[in-house]
Amino acid sequence: MTAELTLTNVLTRKKESFEPVVPGQVSLYVCGPTVQDYMHIGHAKTYIAFDVIVRYLRYRGLRVRYVQNITDVGHLLDSGEDRILKGAARDRVQPMQVVETYMREYFADMDALGVGRPDISPRASGHIPEQIEMIKTLIASGHAYEVNGSVYFDVSAFPEYGKLSGRRVEEAEAGAREAVREEKRNPEDFALWKNAPPEHILKWPSPWGWGYPGWHIECSAMATKYLGETFDIHGGGRENMFPHNECEIAQAEAATGKPFARYWLLTGSLTLDGVKMSKSLGNVVRIKDAVAKNRPEAIRYFMLSAHYAGPIDYSDAALEASTRGWERIAGAYSAARQWLDRDKTVDGGPQTTEAGAEVAQAVTDLRARFIEAMGDDFNAPVALTVVQDLARLSNTLINANEPPARADVAACVALFDELAGGVLGILPKTAETGSGSAEREAGLINLLIEMRKDARARKDFAASDRIRDQLKALGVVLEDGKAGTTWKFGD
RNA sequence: GGCGCCGUCGCCAAGUGGUAAGGCAAGGGUCUGCAAAACCCUUAUACGUGGGUUCGAAUCUCACCGGCGCCUCCA
Numbered sequence: 001m002t003a004e005l006t007l008t009n010v011l012t013r014k015k016e017s018f019e020p021v022v023p024g025q026v027s028l029y030v031c032g033p034t035v036q037d038y039m040h041i042g043h044a045k046t047y048i049a050f051d052v053i054v055r056y057l058r059y060r061g062l063r064v065r066y067v068q069n070i071t072d073v074g075h076l077l078d079s080g081e082d083r084i085l086k087g088a089a090r091d092r093v094q095p096m097q098v099v100e101t102y103m104r105e106y107f108a109d110m111d112a113l114g115v116g117r118p119d120i121s122p123r124a125s126g127h128i129p130e131q132i133e134m135i136k137t138l139i140a141s142g143h144a145y146e147v148n149g150s151v152y153f154d155v156s157a158f159p160e161y162g163k164l165s166g167r168r169v170e171e172a173e174a175g176a177r178e179a180v181r182e183e184k185r186n187p188e189d190f191a192l193w194k195n196a197p198p199e200h201i202l203k204w205p206s207p208w209g210w211g212y213p214g215w216h217i218e219c220s221a222m223a224t225k226y227l228g229e230t231f232d233i234h235g236g237g238r239e240n241m242f243p244h245n246e247c248e249i250a251q252a253e254a255a256t257g258k259p260f261a262r263y264w265l266l267t268g269s270l271t272l273d274g275v276k277m278s279k280s281l282g283n284v285v286r287i288k289d290a291v292a293k294n295r296p297e298a299i300r301y302f303m304l305s306a307h308y309a310g311p312i313d314y315s316d317a318a319l320e321a322s323t324r325g326w327e328r329i330a331g332a333y334s335a336a337r338q339w340l341d342r343d344k345t346v347d348g349g350p351q352t353t354e355a356g357a358e359v360a361q362a363v364t365d366l367r368a369r370f371i372e373a374m375g376d377d378f379n380a381p382v383a384l385t386v387v388q389d390l391a392r393l394s395n396t397l398i399n400a401n402e403p404p405a406r407a408d409v410a411a412c413v414a415l416f417d418e419l420a421g422g423v424l425g426i427l428p429k430t431a432e433t434g435s436g437s438a439e440r441e442a443g444l445i446n447l448l449i450e451m452r453k454d455a456r457a458r459k460d461f462a463a464s465d466r467i468r469d470q471l472k473a474l475g476v477v478l479e480d481g482k483a484g485t486t487w488k489f490g491d
Numbered sequence: 492g493g494c495g496c497c498g499u500c501g502c503c504a505a506g507u508g509g510u511a512a513g514g515c516a517a518g519g520g521u522c523u524g525c526a527a528a529a530c531c532c533u534u535a536u537a538c539g540u541g542g543g544u545u546c547g548a549a550u551c552u553c554a555c556c557g558g559c560g561c562c563u564c565c566a
Contacts, residue, residue, distance in 0.1 A: 033566070046566035167494055167562075215564080237566030242494080244565090268496075269560055276560075305514075306504065311497075311559065321503065321515040328514080331528070373505095381505055385513035395529050399522085461524055468526080479528045486528085 003368070003375045005060065007233075008309060010241070010264040011164055015377060018263065020232050026057050026064045027227040029261065031219060031236035031244070032121070034071040035102040038286045039109045040277060041299075041314055042270040046237045048300055049267050049308035049378075051115040053235075055423045056374045067226045068118035069219060070106075072099040073125040073202055073212060095202050096125070109287040113296050114425045120226050124218035128204045131213045131221045134255050135192045135206075143254040147183040149195030149209040155188045158250045164264060165242035190247055192217050216247035223261070224252055234261030238268055238309075268311040285314065294319050297426045301326040304380040304424060325388075330428045331488060332391035333416045335479075336409050338486045339398045359397065359408040363415050366390050370419050380424070387420045399482045445476055449485045452478070 005018040020026050030050050033043055050066075057064050107117070124131075135151050138144035143157045155161045162168050191214035196203035203210045223231065229252070236245060245264070252260040269276070277284045290299060302322035306312040366386055373382035394412040397404040421427040448467050455463040468478050477490040 031566070034564075036564095040566090043566050049566095162494095165494065165561085235566095238496080239561060239565065242561060243563095267566070269566080271559070274558085278565090301514095302503095309496090310504095313503090313559095318503065318515095324516090325503095325514045328529095335528085379505075381514095382512075385505075388513060392530080399529055456524080459524075465525075472527095477527075480523065480526085481529070482522080488528095 003371045005375045007263060007265060007377050009262075010266050011261075016263070018232075020062070021228075021230060021262070024062060026062050026233065027231035028054065028057075028064060028066045028233045028235065029219070029223040029227055029231065030066070030068045030118070030234075031240055032068040032070050032118075033106055035099050035106055037102060038288065039102075039106050041272075041285045041287055041290050042237070042277060043106075044109070044113055044287050044290070044299065045270045045303050045312060046235075046267045047110060047115050048113060048303045049380075050235050050265075052304060052380060052424060053265070053308070053378050054116065055425065056378060059423050060371075060375075065120070065227065066118045067120045067122065067223065069222055070103055070121055070123045071218065072096070072103065072123050073128075073218075099125075105288075109291070112291050113287065113299060114429075122222045122226065124213065124222070125202070127218065127222050127225070128213065130225055131217045132193075132206050134217060134221045134224075134251065135213075137255045138192065138251065141254065144192055145185065146208050149211060150183060150191060151193040151208055151214075152184050152189040153192050153247070153251060153254075154185060155190070155250070156186055158254050160253070161188075161250050162246060164249055165246050167242055167246070190214065190216065190243065192251070216244055217251055219244075219248045220252040220255070220260075223248075224256065229256040229258045229260075231261055233263045233265055235265045235267070238266040241266055265308075267308050268306075271311060271313045273315050274313055290319075294323060295326070295428075297330065297428055298323040298326040300424070300426050301329075301384070304384055304426070307381055308378055325384075326426060327490075329387055329391050329416075329420060329426065332394045333413070333420070333427055334488050335481065335486045336394045336398060336413045336416070339409055339483055340406070340413060342484055356405050356408055359393070359405075360411065362393055363390075363411045366393070367415060367419070370423075374423065383419070383424065387416075387424070387426075390415055390419070401482070403483065445471070445487050449478065449487065453485065 006015050007018050008015045028050075030047075033039060050068075054064050054066050103123075110117070135144060138153065139146065139151065142154075144151050144153050193206060193208055193213055194211050195209060196211045200212065203212050223234070234245070234248075245266075249260050271277070272283050272285060275281070275283065298319065299322075302314075302319055303312065305322060305325070366389060369389075370383050370386040373379045373386060376382075390412065394409070394416070397408055397412065416427060448471060452464045452467040455461075455467070471478060471487070475489055476487055478485055478487050
């Protein structure tokens with residue numbers, strides 16, 4: 001594949017051609033979740049976006065190392081203090097038990113959404129020595145200073161601070177408590193290490209006494225540890241651009257003297273019915289609840305229907321519309337697969353047709369359009385339209401008056417698997433080769449379809465409608481097409 | 492207040508200098524025992540508003556209006 005690969009680099013505010021540090025390989029770091037509560041659909045947007053980006057890069061033949069951290073310490077212990085520590089005290093559980101619980105929930109949610117696991121999921125609590133080392137380096141180079149057992153980054157010692165978010169130092173405002181604020185030389189300085197009050201449960205020994213790491217140092221330390229001092233892509237949600245991502249850059253570049261991530265990809269935010277989700281408004285939709293009400297593939301379709309860098313508004317109506325759009329693709333895929341299965345046992349169609357060359361060319365064109373769309377800053381919305389066009393091609397083929405060639409239908413199915421399945425991950429899971437019971441189920445349904453076919457042949461429509469209605473009550477929908485009856489799960 | 496993103500058909504959404512993709516919804520048609528699905532046709536002379544640049548702008552520029560995100564933990 002030689003199609004171009006460009007992406008919008010937030011750091012330069014330009015669309016650039018992607019050139020990895022090591023040709024053929026991609027090092028990617030994405031800011032992961034703070035595991036202190038159930039994951040919500042905003043997380044789903046970001047991680048589905050990077051899941052598809054990683055799938056596409058691999059599809060293009062690149063070797064990807066995908067690192068995504070788990071924040072289980074740090075700022076969690078600061079603002080999350082009441083939640084974690086009070087809750088932990090009340091329930092008499094260790095903070096790490098809380099963290100463990102939600103980390104498992106996070107992975108379960110991602111699995112349900114078909115989001116592939118990162119290659120490395122480093123936890124902040126497991127990299128305290130690395131963080132301490134980096135802090136020591138920063139102190140030695142004059143970029144940080146210690147006060148009362150805490151260490152702060154001296155923003156004035158890093159002139160480039162603000163280059164990602166476009167903010168200038170003078171604009172920064174300290175958000176820390178007054179006591180902490182007074183310790184700092186400048187209000188915009190931020191904590192690398194915090195002295196632990198006696199009531200803190202999670203704390204570690206350090207050269208500056210017992211304490212815990214600051215909010216941002218984990219990402220700098222873990223990204224450079226697993227990807228190198230300079231790596232290719234850093235991703236995350238746009239709302240973390242400042243201060244989190246900005247501080248990551250400052251820490252890492254001040255410590256190593258080298259550029260940190262070369263390309264920054266930030267995802268747009270998700271709103272719910274037009275407003276931001278927040279716990280105080282009580283309008284947070286958890287992933288597990290969304291998955292209970294919608295097909296995971298349809299949720300992916302919805303998230304991919306808008307460009308990753310832009311915003312998206314979640315609502316029941318929007319999900320409904322996306323589900324309909326997804327069903328067209330899933331239906332076309334399912335129908336084509338069933339056509340192939342039937343064709344094996346019944347009278348096979350012609351192996352080639354005059355239209356064959358045309359179909360082959362169409363398939364080639366669709367693949368090229370897909371690769372080009374995704375290669376242009378991962379334009380998934382356009383990629384989806386290519387899959388929609390494939391659905392039209394496939395549907396037209398198997399519903400035509402002239403029976404299609406088996407090879408043509410097979411080519412459509414293969415392209416569905418390759419693009420919609422492999423890269424976008426939106427093909428119905430139930431259509432994949434299933435367990436023994438799934439095959440038995442399919443066999444039973446096909447038996448009923450045969451019996452209904454016989455009933456229709458002798459004009460016994462009461463019997464044929466009974467089969468169709470009863471199956472529908474069981475969640476199996478029959479659809480009569482030109483080439484025979486297909487079935488799908490539905491309501 | 493500062494930084495940044497955005498405003499394209501009823502809804503969602505691509506397009507970022509060359510004359511408006513796609514999906515959903517709606518209307519008409521074909522197919523069907525009926526139904527569903529599918530397929531075909533129709534639906535923005537128009538891209539928040541007003542100027543400017545250009546042979547030419549939804550695309551560049553200025554102003555204004557409106558929405559959103561961040562500036563405090565947040566994907």
